[in-house]
Amino acid sequence: xxxxxxxxxxxNRAVILRPKDHSKLCKPCFLSVFETEIHHTITSxxxxxxxxxxxxxxxxxxxxxxxxxxxxTLNGRYDYGVELVLLSIDEGIKGYRDDSLETVxxxxxxxxxPLTILGYDELYGWTMDQVVEQVGKKGNCTYCGVxxxxxxxxxxxxxxxxxxxxxxxxxxxAETVLMNLLRxxxxxxxxxxxxxxxxxxxxxxxxxxxxxxKRSKPLKYAYEKEIVLYAHHKNLDYFSTECIYSPxxxxxxxxxxxxNLERVRPSAILDVVxxxxxxxxxVLSSDEGCEGACASTIPAAEEEVDGCGSxxxxxxxxxxxxxxxxxxQNEVVAEQDLEVEMTINHGSGQRHDEHDSGTTLRKPGxxxxxxxxxxxxxxxxxxxxxVMGQCKKCGYLSSQxxxxxxxxxxxxxxxxxxxxIELGYEADTHRIANGVNDLQMQVD
Amino acid sequence: MGNIKxxxxxxxxxxxxxxxxxxxxxxxxxxxxxxxxxxxxxxxLKLKHVIDGLAAKLKGRNAKLKLxxxxxxxxxxxxxxxxxxxxxxxxxxxxxxxxxxxSGDQVLFVSTLHGG
Ligand SMILES: [Zn+2]
Ligand SMILES: [Zn+2]
Numbered sequence: 220x221x222x223x224x225x226x227x228x229x230x231n232r233a234v235i236l237r238p239k240d241h242s243k244l245c246k247p248c249f250l251s252v253f254e255t256e257i258h259h260t261i262t263s264x265x266x267x268x269x270x271x272x273x274x275x276x277x278x279x280x281x282x283x284x285x286x287x288x289x290x291x292t293l294n295g296r297y298d299y300g301v302e303l304v305l306l307s308i309d310e311g312i313k314g315y316r317d318d319s320l321e322t323v324x325x326x327x328x329x330x331x332x333p334l335t336i337l338g339y340d341e342l343y344g345w346t347m348d349q350v351v352e353q354v355g356k357k358g359n360c361t362y363c364g365v366x367x368x369x370x371x372x373x374x375x376x377x378x379x380x381x382x383x384x385x386x387x388x389x390x391x392x393a394e395t396v397l398m399n400l401l402r403x404x405x406x407x408x409x410x411x412x413x414x415x416x417x418x419x420x421x422x423x424x425x426x427x428x429x430x431x432x433k434r435s436k437p438l439k440y441a442y443e444k445e446i447v448l449y450a451h452h453k454n455l456d457y458f459s460t461e462c463i464y465s466p467x468x469x470x471x472x473x474x475x476x477x478x479n480l481e482r483v484r485p486s487a488i489l490d491v492v493x494x495x496x497x498x499x500x501x502v503l504s505s506d507e508g509c510e511g512a513c514a515s516t517i518p519a520a521e522e523e524v525d526g527c528g529s530x531x532x533x534x535x536x537x538x539x540x541x542x543x544x545x546x547x548q549n550e551v552v553a554e555q556d557l558e559v560e561m562t563i564n565h566g567s568g569q570r571h572d573e574h575d576s577g578t579t580l581r582k583p584g585x586x587x588x589x590x591x592x593x594x595x596x597x598x599x600x601x602x603x604x605x606v607m608g609q610c611k612k613c614g615y616l617s618s619q620x621x622x623x624x625x626x627x628x629x630x631x632x633x634x635x636x637x638x639x640i641e642l643g644y645e646a647d648t649h650r651i652a653n654g655v656n657d658l659q660m661q662v663d
Numbered sequence: 664m665g666n667i668k669x670x671x672x673x674x675x676x677x678x679x680x681x682x683x684x685x686x687x688x689x690x691x692x693x694x695x696x697x698x699x700x701x702x703x704x705x706x707x708l709k710l711k712h713v714i715d716g717l718a719a720k721l722k723g724r725n726a727k728l729k730l731x732x733x734x735x736x737x738x739x740x741x742x743x744x745x746x747x748x749x750x751x752x753x754x755x756x757x758x759x760x761x762x763x764x765x766s767g768d769q770v771l772f773v774s775t776l777h778g779g
Contacts, residue, residue, distance in 0.1 A: 220756065220757055220762075222756075223756065232752075233752075234752035234753060236753045243756065246751075281675070281775075390775075443775045444746060446775075447675060447773055447775045448746070448753075451674075451748070451751075459674070459675045459676040459774070474744075474776070475743070478743035478744040479743050482743045
């Protein structure tokens with residue numbers, strides 16, 4: 220094949236074929252275009268505010284490494300005036316994080332950013348290895364995922380940081396859109412496509428509470444392929460390994476589907492992301508009549524499903540099954556409550572005629588369920604808790620009295636062996652000594 | 664083809680699959696040797712031959728094989744999500760499977776599928 224010239228500089232030889240538009244670029248032009256597009260994502264969505272301290276959720280993997288590198292570059296180039304720090308979570312899986320945490324430590328030096336590593340043991344009193352020892356290999360992904368969802372927020376609160384950025388890319392978002400579409404879960408779809416999620420400030424009275432942490436995804440429109448190419452051509456130091464507790468089959472299938480689609484039609488990934496956003500607007504505007512204007516900031520709470528952490532679609536046995544069931548019930552209620560809470564937030568009516576399902580798309584101005592439902596269609600729900608509140612145990616945003624993490628911890632701590640209990644108390648004391656009162660572990 | 668020397672490299676997690684980051688071809692280590700097909704006179708070595716040879720190393724380990732290639736059409740295709748770079752250039756710009764290997768080439772397989 221004869222070499223083609225770069226479409227931008229028309230001089231250098233093209234070495235990159237962009238998935239989104241098939242344009243052929245040389246290495247320097249690609250690096251610059253990639254950075255500029257992320258700058259555009261940041262500015263057009265007003266992600267950052269001057270003076271803000273931002274924690275980058277760093278795993279040492281390609282996405283967060285590229286995110287740290289690009290944000291460092293852009294903060295210098297465009298003078299965002301933000302302070303960037305790295306925050307890593309150590310699940311406490313022996314051997315698994317060692318190399319990736321070493322990578323993050325090198326990244327901290329390379330990008331001259333302060334790094335904090337927080338362990339599940341510090342945050343929850345349990346390492347994942349201890350959890351596995353307790354519950355077995357089946358279903359431990361549930362724990363890992365539920366704990367992980369809160370870990371960055373808890374960690375950020377500890378650092379006094381109010382904004383966490385994560386390396387979720389377009390492929391990740393497309394995968395999540397597909398999964399929620401295939402589950403028929405449009406409300407969740409609308410939450411997961413949002414570039415910014417935040418826990419609503421109206422609820423918290425404590426300004427330092429970790430219920431007020433904003434999360435954003437600056438790489439939301441960046442293709443995984445380009446992230447890997449960027450890392451490669453910039454010689455970035457990143458680490459790749461598989462989670463030894465592998466992802467559930469459903470997520471894996473969604474991912475394979477996305478990758479297959481990309482091969483046939485590379486623009487498909489961004490198209491799915493955009494479709495997800497459009498559907499999200501429909502769901503929200505039909506709920507609130509906010510015309511999608513509020514789609515940019517939505518509550519994240521416990522709804523974001525991440526990595527290997529999905530609690531859905533897993534089949535487990537025995538004790539885990541009942542735990543799963545309990546969580547699943549919580550989730551249904553969480554959906555409903557979250558909708559109520561979103562309505563309250565955006566100030567318009569209480570059109571919550573659906574008590575039985577949080578998964579149905581509402582159409583504006585159209586009452587569903589026919590005549591027999593009409594009489595009660597506009598009555599606010601009274602049978603259920605209406606307000607998204609804080610977990611009574613840890614203060615984390617939750618639609619339940621006790622959040623998922625605390626439910627799981629309760630189960631774990633109940634069955635903790637004698638010497639384990641002592642360890643737990645030690646961890647507790649340590650945590651309280653650190654001034655973090657986010658967990659009152661129940662050891663009863 | 665006897666005098667063509669090139670290398671294949673793996674990253675993004677694929678290095679674990681093959682147990683190393685770089686395999687020179689031909690290799691001085693016997694166990695690393697990749698079985699390339701016998702070519703007809705005048706036929707040149709193509710990337711697809713190299714992929715077949717690499718896949719053969721994973722034969723019998725189906726779970727691992729699927730992470731590298733998929734072959735339900737009678738020939739191997741690289742698993743979607745793996746990028747192939749020939750001398751740092753996207754293989755889609757170089758003719759993909761039909762690319763003719765040159766001496767000194769560096770072929771890099773990068774998986775994008777592993778954690779972020
Ligand atoms: Zn150029
Ligand atoms: Zn809690």
